[in-house]
Amino acid sequence: MSGTDPQRNRLAGLGDGERVYAGAAVETAAESLIELYGAVGLDWVWIDLEHKNASPLDGPTLERLTRAGECSGVALVVRLPDGDPATVRKVLDAGVRTVVVPRVETAADLRRAAEACYFEYDSGAGARGLSQSRSSGYGTAYLGDESYHRTEDDAVRLGVLVEDERAVQNLPAILDVPELDFVFPGPGDLSVSMGHPQEYDHPDVRAQIEYVEATCRDRSIPMLGTYHSTFTGRDGTRQAIERGYRLLSVGNEYDFATEILRERLSWFTDDERG
Numbered sequence: 001m002s003g004t005d006p007q008r009n010r011l012a013g014l015g016d017g018e019r020v021y022a023g024a025a026v027e028t029a030a031e032s033l034i035e036l037y038g039a040v041g042l043d044w045v046w047i048d049l050e051h052k053n054a055s056p057l058d059g060p061t062l063e064r065l066t067r068a069g070e071c072s073g074v075a076l077v078v079r080l081p082d083g084d085p086a087t088v089r090k091v092l093d094a095g096v097r098t099v100v101v102p103r104v105e106t107a108a109d110l111r112r113a114a115e116a117c118y119f120e121y122d123s124g125a126g127a128r129g130l131s132q133s134r135s136s137g138y139g140t141a142y143l144g145d146e147s148y149h150r151t152e153d154d155a156v157r158l159g160v161l162v163e164d165e166r167a168v169q170n171l172p173a174i175l176d177v178p179e180l181d182f183v184f185p186g187p188g189d190l191s192v193s194m195g196h197p198q199e200y201d202h203p204d205v206r207a208q209i210e211y212v213e214a215t216c217r218d219r220s221i222p223m224l225g226t227y228h229s230t231f232t233g234r235d236g237t238r239q240a241i242e243r244g245y246r247l248l249s250v251g252n253e254y255d256f257a258t259e260i261l262r263e264r265l266s267w268f269t270d271d272e273r274g
Helices: 031-039 059-072 085-093 107-117 148-155 165-169 171-175 187-193 203-218 233-242 253-265
Strands: 021-026 044-048 075-079 098-101 157-162 180-185 223-226 245-252
Touching: 021 031, 031 044, 031 059, 044 245, 059 075, 059 085, 085 098, 085 107, 098 107, 107 157, 107 171, 157 171, 165 171, 165 187, 165 203, 171 180, 171 203, 180 203, 187 203, 203 223, 233 245, 245 253
Parallel strands: 021 044, 021 245, 044 075, 075 098, 098 157, 157 180, 180 223, 223 245
Antiparallel strands: none
C-alpha cells in the first residue's frame, strides 16, 4: 500500500458522472480495518461519530483514522454528531475531507454547518479558519502558499442526512444549500420521527423515502445508501444505482463477522458440538 496525497479526496468526482463508490462502515474506530477496507478495493469508509466510535473532539484519534485512510487510499466519510460549526472545523482540521450532517430540519441548519466547511462560501467568506493542524500539514501547506485555502475547499465534500419528517417537508430548500454534494436518506430515524419505528415498509415511511429519492434524482444530487435498508444483493445493488444512489455501503465489521461465523458454525451438527 502506498501513501496518497492528503489534499486529494477519493470522492472528488462524486456527482460528475455515473461512477458508483463502494464503502463499508467501521464501528470500532479500528485503523487496521480502515487499511483493510482500502486494501480490498473499497473507495470509502463510514465513521459514525454520532452514535459510536471516538468523540468528534478527540483530535488524536481522528488523526490516526485519517492516516489509516491515506495509507490505503480510502476516503473517510464521517457522520458528525451535529452541525455545530466548532465540531465541523475540529473534524476537518484532523484531516477528514467528507462530512455528513445529521439532525437537519431546515436549510438554515445545513447552511450553518456548510459555512464552517469552507474558507470561501457562496461567493463570500466561509466560517472555517486557518490552523496548524493535520489538514494543513501542521501549517506547512499554507506557509508561503496563497492558494492553500482554495485547494482545501476543493477537497471537501458535504453530505446531509434526511432523517426527519420536517426535513422531508423542507427538502427542496435543503437541496438548494450551496456546496451540498450528496444526500443520505435515513429510513431508520425517519420512521421514528413519523411514529413508525423500524417499520421501513410502512406505506407512509416508504412514500417519504421515495419522495426524497425522486427529488434528489430530479436535481441530479447523488445519494448514499446502506446494505439492508437500501439494497440487498447484486440485483438490489443495480436497482439502487438506477434510483440514484452513488455511494453504497456493503455493511460493517459486525455484519461481516456475524455472517461468516453463522455460516461456519453451520458446518457443525448439534451432535458434533454436544
